[in-house]
Amino acid sequence: MNPSATTLQDVVIKFAGDSGDGMQLTGQQFTNNTALLGIDLATFPDFPAEIRAPIGTLPGVSGFQLHFSSDRVFTPGDIADVLVAMNAAALKVNLKSLKKGGKIIVNTDGFDAKNLRLANYPEGVNPLEDGSLEGYELIKIDVTKLTREALKDIPDLGTKERDRAKNMFVLGFVYWMYNRDLDNTIAFLKDKFGKKPAIFDSNVKVLQAGYNYGDTTETFSARYTVEKAKMPAGTYRSIMGNQALSMGLVAASEKSGLPIFLGTYPITPASDILHELSRLKHFGVRTFQAEDEIAGITAAIGASYGGSIGVTTTSGPGMALKTEAMGLAVMLEIPLVIINIQRGGPSTGLPTKTEQSDLLQAYYGRNGECPMPVIAAATPSDCFDAAFEAVQLAIQHMTPVILLSDGYIANGAEPWRFPQSADLPAIAVQFKTSLAEGEEKFMPYQRNEKLARPWALPGTPGLEHRIGGLEKQDITGNISYDPDNHQHMVKLREEKVNRIAQYIPD
Template structure:
């Protein structure tokens, strides 16, 4: 038994990295769940190849999972790592630049043989574990494969099946290193492999072996302990953006008493929403995996026309394919949710890398004058409330709504405090049940004070009316080619969207003074990096503030007023400058941008440097 000491620390950033077949995503997810159950605040960033099985041992095939956990509130997965778990040479090479000087490297030695070194493009005869190049780090080598096989020497499983448990050895060891229990992962394994006793036993044995290894090896003299975070009391769980989004849709369906219909086509990184919602048919949810993107959205339009809430999910390439059908939904003026989990583009682009790529597409990417409201989420847990609000706007304003998330939010995780159903607002839905007294015929485009037309379910006696993509005559809904009528309808459709600003909350300042030198204006997944950077600069006494936009179209009515309260505006985006174009266009403000288009999030450190430049 080792005589290791336990050192209390405030926060840690760990990155698990290896081949896409090494189970690094599962390892990271399990450690995240354990961390959430323990009570730390956390933020994660899964990063994996686009290929289902990327080339083994190569740099493009590296799969990583970065996890930041702390006894304090945190908002990003961390700029640099304290610990790097490298299952092979490629994982070390791809991630070493992101490790702090003096950081800990845990290297699986079997992944550094001659073949793996060659595949990772190390020069002939060079092994970084042996040549002194890692002298600035705390290097610990473990022969994970050998120790895994040793733990399973009595198992009847084949060698390949035994080796699949390697990630459990690493997970068990890291649990020991950070003073954790194995209970959460033991429960997970029992649930997952309960009907496969040989596989269950092998994973449990190797998990325990990894934990015991820390206790028995003298090289590891220090364990670390991170206290529980000081967070608002309540029941928490670790949740990813796509899961929170799915739960938000379920909650909105229950609060509106509307059946949900998801018509969609699988596409990374949106497919998890289909998988999740398909598990909840008991909440009056129907899911339909269509043959293509167009069939997905048009089936959802049909569901909305029939009195359900139609939803479709996609990413950038699918948004392009759905464009004509979105125009049809705008012409029909029916509720519909188009959920875009953005990724790097154009074309197929970077399927598994994050990017705020589609804001301009959401604004303008359809033929004709085709305005639609746009709502965006800022963090994984925020997806719940943001999509709930997008749902409300769609049904109460009889319009399709675009909801924007991205790969970073969708796959990332953070603690989520369970809301109580009683605390969620009801979503009032009004169907037209028949002709009212004195009403001689149904006028499908007769509008209320919000310019919203009635929702009439097909088959309702007396409410027969035309639908389709041809221009509608104002009020009657008949087909019209009249030029004056077309102009009237274009203006009405735009005014209807603009009026939504009367029914959304005003823009608020997240942090900082209401007037000052620099306002950092963000949207979507830049939230954590901006908030962390602004907190640091505020602690130094700088006049800097942070505002984050959820309602991307229309903007909150007071946004322009807020922008004029600061000397300079900085808009960081994971694109080549999209929100900044819209802000300059609408408000004639000379905002400055910070643009990063590398498939990874903007870091706190990058923004601190940029804001300091603007403060000078």
């Protein structure tokens, strides 16, 4: 059967299961399929901190939420219309975020006695049978059994290998439900498993089996479609926040003519920026994975002192460790971009959960009077512009800049329109290369109208000067312990940051 599709304006769907059930991949593939149709969207991946969380338990649930619409989308949605639950724990964790009357698609194999016990259901209680889900439209599918049946003709696969493909069955069924084709996902599987034909064939078979199950089972009579969104003309792609940040940094590098140097230490949820920039080395990007947070930022400071765009990335706990070096960058007055992808705190806190609680840390979390401009990204695609602006401000005003994002933005995705190079402003870089006419000696803290000091690269003849964390004498840059000079320098550094507002368009 092939019922006609009902047109909806928007849908929020959440895929949930064990961290090994492939829910992130399933959500990403449905997202890519949606984006290629020109439908606006926003996503929210939600996964455990552990690499492989305990199977079947509440803390081990991994989820991926997608909001897609024919209208503009600004959030992944608060309440889901559809919940895909691969086991009892996934249902228990996510039922509260499903609207009344919403659809629940469950893998019945994930509701056996063991899974119910691990999900802390009372003995003898099964939510699929006790009437507690009467307010919802319950779609029960034995995904595990049907996946194994679809692969019965591939003898080389054991039960474990067959079960790994069950997320493809769910994806195929949801593609059928929302009137999609399978071509782009098959192309993805070909690219990923082209050299492993058995794995490629098994995933495609199960994907098609899920689609055909919806198409041939009379139990399901409803199909849906969402029209293309009206968006400005251009070339679009689906992009995550950390990807957009990385591309914004590279764009700023191209527009300034300076190489990017990333000095960092891996920390969730900022590590993807290191991964992404490492893939962009053909743009002159240099990445350095340091032994700790302090080494990461001080390496970036050294790169900036040497004439590169120094960048360091971290999250809340790492931000705390970087504070002394941030003060050094303020004292040196050199360009530096410090990116904090916020997560739940304090201390190690919630590594994979989001929180926007580091704003006051960004403003005031350093010893002494240590002002820095702070930029905050609003959406995943806005991360591109925020990163570009952070580099622009750092260079033009000779200051470290803090860029705030969070795990929700970093791992979320939305359509992003490729900017034209001509639409991005040039970033003027003015290295001081020699003494000016009539200048007898280099004055490293002499300032321009922005109160920015000269950027003189080490080794430039005649421009040798002292650096370090000790207070500098105004203009000369000599070490000074004079209280009046210190107060004067504090005011100058504060006013320099305040003046940045005059150069930001309304």
